[in-house]
Amino acid sequence: QVHLVESGGGLVQPGGSLRLSCAASGRTLSGEVMGWFRQAPGQEREFVAMIRWNSGLTYYGDSVKGRFTISRDNAKNTVYLQMNDLKPEDTAIYYCAVDLNMSAMSTYSRSYDYWGQGTQVTVSS
Numbered sequence: 014q015v016h017l018v019e020s021g022g023g024l025v026q027p028g029g030s031l032r033l034s035c036a037a038s039g040r041t042l043s044g045e046v047m048g049w050f051r052q053a054p055g056q057e058r059e060f061v062a063m064i065r066w067n068s069g070l071t072y073y074g075d076s077v078k079g080r081f082t083i084s085r086d087n088a089k090n091t092v093y094l095q096m097n098d099l100k101p102e103d104t105a106i107y108y109c110a111v112d113l114n115m116s117a118m119s120t121y122s123r124s125y126d127y128w129g130q131g132t133q134v135t136v137s138s
């Protein structure tokens with residue numbers, strides 16, 4: 014069992030920045046993949062970014078590439094999502110998730126085993 018808790022969401026103006034955090038408990042992460050997804054009202058859940066815990070290898074969705082950065086703090090068992098140059102279309106609930114598969118990295122939400130409760134990000138002037 015892995016428990017994930019997101020924080021850091023809020024209201025920000027276009028062009029602004031936010032940093033989301035996701036703290037994991039119940040398991041010391043080693044080779045798992047941590048991912049961030051988002052879901053806007055009426056839309057399907059969208060892949061944002063992921064990171065392989067042991068190697069630090071990262072991968073991003075096309076809509077956030079160059080603006081968002083995923084990172085992790087091994088000592089804190091926490092993954093971060095730094096979001097810069099935010100746009101109104103980034104407005105969504107952001108979820109972190111963990112994929113216990115240590116041999117692949119997936120952008121599909123169905124591949125992930127545990128999810129946080131989500132944190133709202135609203136980009137508006």
